[in-house]
Structure formats: C-alpha cells, structure tokens
Amino acid sequence: MxxxxxxxxxxxxxxxxxxxxxxxxxxxxxxxxxxxxxGDVVVVKxxxxxxxxxxxxxxxxxxxSPEAIxxxxxxxxxxxxxxxxxxxxVRVVREGHGVIITQTRHGFVCANSGxxxxxxxxxxxxxxxxxxxxxxxxxRATLESATGKALAVVVSDTFGRPWRKGQTDVAIGCSGIxxxxxxxxxxxxxxxxxxxxxxxxxxxxxGAAELAIGKLNGIPCAIVRGVEYTRGEGGIGExxxxxxxxxxx
Amino acid sequence: MxxxxxxxxxxxxxxxxxxxxxxxxxxxxxxxxxxxxxGDVVVVKxxxxxxxxxxxxxxxxxxxSPEAIxxxxxxxxxxxxxxxxxxxxVRVVREGHGVIITQTRHGFVCANSGxxxxxxxxxxxxxxxxxxxxxxxxxRATLESATGKALAVVVSDTFGRPWRKGQTDVAIGCSGIxxxxxxxxxxxxxxxxxxxxxxxxxxxxxGAAELAIGKLNGIPCAIVRGVEYTRGEGGIGExxxxxxxxxxx
Numbered sequence: 335m336x337x338x339x340x341x342x343x344x345x346x347x348x349x350x351x352x353x354x355x356x357x358x359x360x361x362x363x364x365x366x367x368x369x370x371x372x373g374d375v376v377v378v379k380x381x382x383x384x385x386x387x388x389x390x391x392x393x394x395x396x397x398x399s400p401e402a403i404x405x406x407x408x409x410x411x412x413x414x415x416x417x418x419x420x421x422x423x424v425r426v427v428r429e430g431h432g433v434i435i436t437q438t439r440h441g442f443v444c445a446n447s448g449x450x451x452x453x454x455x456x457x458x459x460x461x462x463x464x465x466x467x468x469x470x471x472x473x474r475a476t477l478e479s480a481t482g483k484a485l486a487v488v489v490s491d492t493f494g495r496p497w498r499k500g501q502t503d504v505a506i507g508c509s510g511i512x513x514x515x516x517x518x519x520x521x522x523x524x525x526x527x528x529x530x531x532x533x534x535x536x537x538x539x540x541g542a543a544e545l546a547i548g549k550l551n552g553i554p555c556a557i558v559r560g561v562e563y564t565r566g567e568g569g570i571g572e573x574x575x576x577x578x579x580x581x582x583x
Numbered sequence: 584m585x586x587x588x589x590x591x592x593x594x595x596x597x598x599x600x601x602x603x604x605x606x607x608x609x610x611x612x613x614x615x616x617x618x619x620x621x622g623d624v625v626v627v628k629x630x631x632x633x634x635x636x637x638x639x640x641x642x643x644x645x646x647x648s649p650e651a652i653x654x655x656x657x658x659x660x661x662x663x664x665x666x667x668x669x670x671x672x673v674r675v676v677r678e679g680h681g682v683i684i685t686q687t688r689h690g691f692v693c694a695n696s697g698x699x700x701x702x703x704x705x706x707x708x709x710x711x712x713x714x715x716x717x718x719x720x721x722x723r724a725t726l727e728s729a730t731g732k733a734l735a736v737v738v739s740d741t742f743g744r745p746w747r748k749g750q751t752d753v754a755i756g757c758s759g760i761x762x763x764x765x766x767x768x769x770x771x772x773x774x775x776x777x778x779x780x781x782x783x784x785x786x787x788x789x790g791a792a793e794l795a796i797g798k799l800n801g802i803p804c805a806i807v808r809g810v811e812y813t814r815g816e817g818g819i820g821e822x823x824x825x826x827x828x829x830x831x832x
Contacts, residue, residue, distance in 0.1 A: 428830040496831040545587045574746070574748070581745065
C-alpha cells in the first residue's frame with residue numbers, strides 16, 4: 335500500500351450564491367501550488383456547496399409553526415431554527431438533552447437536519463444541499479474538464495454519532511468513487527472468508543480531510559491523495575441503511 | 584494548516600502472545616525506512632494488540648450457555664462465538680437481521696462485542712484488549728523510549744454504525760493525545776460562538792489510517808503525521824457517551 339496524503343487548500347474566498355465552486359477550488363489549488371493528479375479525491379465541506387447553491391437562510395424571515403415553537407421550547411432552541419429543522423426532516427428520530435435528531439429527506443440521520451449556524455454569518459443558517467451527489471457531480475465535471483484528470487469528489491459534513499462523544503466528518507455526497515469497498519466473499523491470509531466487511535471509504539476520506547482542515551480557519555477544501563478506491567458512478571444512497579434493516583429507528 | 588500524511592508500515596510479522604509490539608513496530612519502521620518524528624501518531628489495529636496480549640480464543644474450547652445457544656439460533660451464528668460475545672458484553676443493545684449489537688465492558692457499542700474471526704486463523708476469535716488505553720500507553724512508552732520523540736498511540740478497530748451501511752475504523756484506546764478537540768466557546772470568523780463542536784480526532788485518525796492499511800494485506804500499523812492535536816493523558820473513556828445522555832439505548 336502507498337502513503338495517503340491530505341492536502342488542505344486554504345485561500346478559497348468567501349463563497350456567494352451562484353459562484354462556480356470548481357473555479358474557486360482550481361484557483362485555490364493554483365495559489366497553493368498544488369496540481370491535481372489522477373485519482374485525487376477533492377473533499378469540500380458542504381457549507382461552501384450550500385452557499386454557492388443559495389441554501390443559506392436568514393432566520394429573521396422564518397415564521398415558526400406552533401409545532402416548531404413547542405419543540406424549540408422543550409429543547410431550548412431558537413424556534414425559527416427548529417422550523418427549518420422540521421421543514422428539512424422527514425421525521426424526528428429522537429429529542430432530548432437539547433438535541434434534536436432527525437432524518438433528512440436525503441436519508442441522513444443527524445442533529446438538526448444538518449442545519450448549521452457556524453461559518454455563515456450571524457442570524458443565518460446553512461441548510462444541506464438539496465442533492466449533494468449532484469453537487470459533487472457538477473464540481474467533478476468542472477475539475478475534470480479543466481485538468482484532464484480522473485478525479486473524485488466528496489461533499490462532507492460534521493455529524494455526531496450515538497454512544498460516542500464528539501463528531502467526525504462524514505460524506506453526504508460523492509461522485510466518481512464507490513462509497514463502500516466490497517470485501518465480502520474475499521478471504522484473509524488465513525483463508526477466512528470475510529462476510530460483511532465493507533469499509534465506508536468516503537466517510538474515512540471525509541474524516542481524514544477534516545484532520546487537515548479544522549473548524550476555525552475557514553479552509554473548506556482538501557485533496558486526499560493516494561487512496562486505492564474503486565471508481566464508481568453511484569452516490570450517497572448506497573450508504574443509507576434501508577429502514578427495514580435499521581435497528582435504531 | 585499543514586499536510587497530513589498516512590504512512591503504512593507493512594512487514595510487521597505474525598504477532599504471538601507475549602510479543603513486544605513496540606519492538607515489532609520499530610523494526611517495521613526501520614525496514615520501511617521511516618523515522619518517527621515528534622508528534623507522530625502511531626495507529627495499530629487492535630488485532631495485533633489482542634494477539635500479543637493473548638486475547639485470541641480457540642472456539643472448540645468454548646462451551647455455550649443455553650442463552651448463547653438460543654441467541655445464536657435466532658441470529659444464525661456459531662453458539663460458541665455468541666457465548667464469547669455475551670461474556671464480553673454488559674448488555675445486548677439490539678439483535679436482528681443476523682446482527683448482535685452489544686455494549687462492551689469498556690463502554691463501546693458495537694457488533695459482536697468487537698469479537699472478530701478475521702485475520703486470526705480458522706477456528707479462532709480475537710477479543711478486544713481488556714484495557715486498550717493501557718495497551719496504547721505501554722506501546723507509546725516503548726516507542727518514546729527507543730526514539731526519544733514525543734508520540735501518540737491510537738488502537739483502532741472497525742465498527743459499523745447505525746443508519747449508514749459499511750464500517751469505519753475508530754479508536755478503542757489511545758495514549759498521548761486528547762480524544763476530542765474542544766472548540767466549544769471559540770468563535771468562527773463571523774463571531775458566531777461554537778457550542779458543541781468537538782471533533783473526535785482519534786476516530787478520524789483511526790479512519791485515515793485504514794485508508795492506507797486496507798483489510799486484506801495484513802498491514803496492522805500506520806503512522807499518521809501532521810495532525811495538529813492536543814497532547815493529553817486522557818483515554819478512550821472521554822469519548823464514551825454517559826448512559827444518561829444516550830438517546831439510543
């Protein structure tokens with residue numbers, strides 16, 4: 335196996351609605367003297383995707399429903415934020431301890447339907463992209479067309495998880511990379527047949543990118559280089575547990 | 584922020600009970616012409632830790648209880664394996680679809696109490712180390728004493744997760760590194776105060792190591808270099824969600 339390298343791309347400017355993310359990423363790469371290579375995985379935090387797609391909402395314009403007001407009251411949250419959380423959700427999975435965990439329309443189970451008030455400006459909230467796979471696909475097309483390289487794109491977000499404190503960055507969309515590495519049916523060096531081993535490589539890539547990006551320095555993008563992944567046109571749906579196999583509804 | 588690099592260390596020989604892991608890691612580093620640097624995080628898969636600590640069990644010597652036999656029958660598993668799963672567990676969290684999810688004595692919630700039959704030989708099963716933080720501490724002491732460098736150690740395992748298919752490598756023990764990066768109370772570039780942001784950096788490091796290690800090539804160790812982490816003497820307990828805050832019991 336070869337080394338894996340995570341290369342942060344500082345210097346992406348403030349992203350506004352309608353901005354061409356591919357152009358901004360390419361300019362940041364150039365400024366950092368980074369040349370994209372075949373196989374590179376470009377990881378972008380969803381926040382800049384959401385901003386470029388106009389998925390940032392001013393809270394003062396949100397009228398909370400009675401349900402949102404009640405839920406906000408129980409969990410000590412801004413009712414306008416809770417209104418957005420409910421609008422983005424197909425169901426509330428759990429609430430308690432000031433936490434609202436929902437399932438989003440994409441199928442993600444996460445806090446606050448993935449809505450986040452950090453790094454968007456006071457009084458604003460960023461929603462998840464409507465179709466993060468499509469966002470990844472478009473970004474990849476721009477980057478591949480400009481560089482002539484075969485690339486993959488992962489859109490990442492920061493999710494908590496049950497039973498473990500803290501958060502890790504995970505993938506919420508991808509293009510050009512198979513989300514899961516399929517080892518099932520292969521045998522280890524002892525001849526033991528692996529049955530369920532399917533590393534969620536796009537989640538590990540998103541987490542690796544976070545290690546080089548951090549949260550406060552405004553770096554929304556990194557390149558993960560050297561991962562031996564399977565190219566694929568599938569999307570994040572391959573990673574969503576179907577409800578009939580979900581032991582934690 | 585600087586680049587992060589994941590350097591796999593192939594060539595660690597088959598580990599046996601009583602082996603000095605530190606010596607094996609140092610020899611592998613030398614063979615791969617890798618010099619440990621201040622701040623390097625050495626990630627070892629728990630399997631070699633378990634092997635060196637004699638936590639590998641021959642299934643033919645395990646007598647399953649009636650409870651294990653019933654559970655094994657319901658979920659289509661080897662009753663001797665289920666007996667071990669129950670012995671290592673403080674409770675069964677969920678069962679269904681051929682999956683047994685337990686909470687281990689360490690506090691981890693994972694499939695099969697973390698017991699795994701891959702890469703240990705036919706008819707054998709590897710249990711988790713009894714005290715993975717202690718395992719990490721001892722390995723770190725050996726490595727630091729031999730190199731004179733300030734190092735961290737993460738012991739990793741492969742866990743599934745609810746709602747998302749596939750698995751990621753996460754930390755089950757650590758030494759020399761604070762498990763969580765505490766951003767709470769800090770402000771982003773807009774002045775917005777982060778409230779709950781605590782990246783579980785040791786989990787992201789474990790996942791990044793897996794990207795360079797894979798599952799089939801018998802590489803049980805990698806160095807993760809360039810992560811800006813906080814040194815700390817805390818352990819994996821800092822990452823376990825207390826039961827009174829657990830929304831998914």
